[in-house]
Amino acid sequence: MESGRDRLIEAARSMLAAQPGRVPSTRELYEAAGVAAPTLYHHFGDKDGLLQAVTEAAFAEYLERKRAVPRSDDLLADFAAGWDMHVGFGTENPALYALMYGPADHRSPAARTAEAELRRGLERLADAGLLRMEVDEAVDLTTAMAVGCVMRLIHDGGSATVPLADTMRAALMSELTGRAQEPGSPEHTAALLLARLGSAPALFTSAEEALLRQWLRTLADRVTTTHDAPDKEE
Structure with a gap:
């Protein structure tokens, strides 16, 4: 009960x-x-305590979806997939997102965990020599652009698939790394589909979704293996 x-x-x-x-x-x-x-x-x-509990639950749901996005050997593709997941969650849950990132956010434990996970992702880019600014600055820039993008899309009644989301993602990645992840690459396409599967659970049965995830992971693995394999001498 x-x-x-x-x-x-x-x-x-x-x-x-x-x-x-x-x-x-x-x-x-x-x-x-x-x-x-x-x-x-x-x-x-009081009421504020209830709303804070709702915010905490929303961040927990957000983190569960974020952790379900699989990682590849391409850090830029992984970062792009994380952006797509974030924007998708926000546009699908506008009221919850406003609580999570609005002025009433009191830095709940789940909010701090979400920021820590973003920081770890950016630290991986820095460790690989891909980040051209300090991690603290990158965290602030990424958060500002992601929240700004989602709030604009919510205001316009748009979704995560509109061109604005892709344009802002490319602009952010260019600013962070000096280059944007190629949106048409097989790595990014597979990661993008995997990131967005959770936003439309009614489209597939559990068995169908599991099979689709397996196919997408296989594609990503084969692409990575092909790219990493040394050229054979003639």
Whole structure:
């Protein structure tokens, strides 16, 4: 049986999604959850505590999807796939994204974890000699451009597949590394599809999605093996 705490979180998510930009009242929240006011106060202290719990849950969901994006031997392709996943999550969950990256963000543990994972990805680029600025600056730049891109797409009612998202990704990667990942490369195409599979779960059965993931990983592995193999002497 669903607990009062879970019902409050689900009610808050539903109400925020139904009316983006409007924060429901405390009474609206506990009535929508079908609980009494003391239940909300017991679990969260007040409405702000409930919204913070919703934000924490959203970051946890975001991190789960981010960690499901497979890595390849191409750091630039991996970074591009991470961007695509981030933009996709934001445009699919506009109300949650506004909580996660809006002024009400209180740097929850999950938010700090998300930033730490971004930093590790950028440190991998730096270690490979691909980053042309300090990691701290790269973290700030990447966050600013990603959040700005998603907020603009949400404002315009767009999706992660519109040209603006690709243009901003290329601009960011050019600024970070001096070159943009070639969007038509097999590595990037496979990583992109893998990153976006989780955003449309209704399209495939579990077996179909598992098979598609296997094919895409096989393609990426073969491309990497082909690129890394030394040329044979005639």
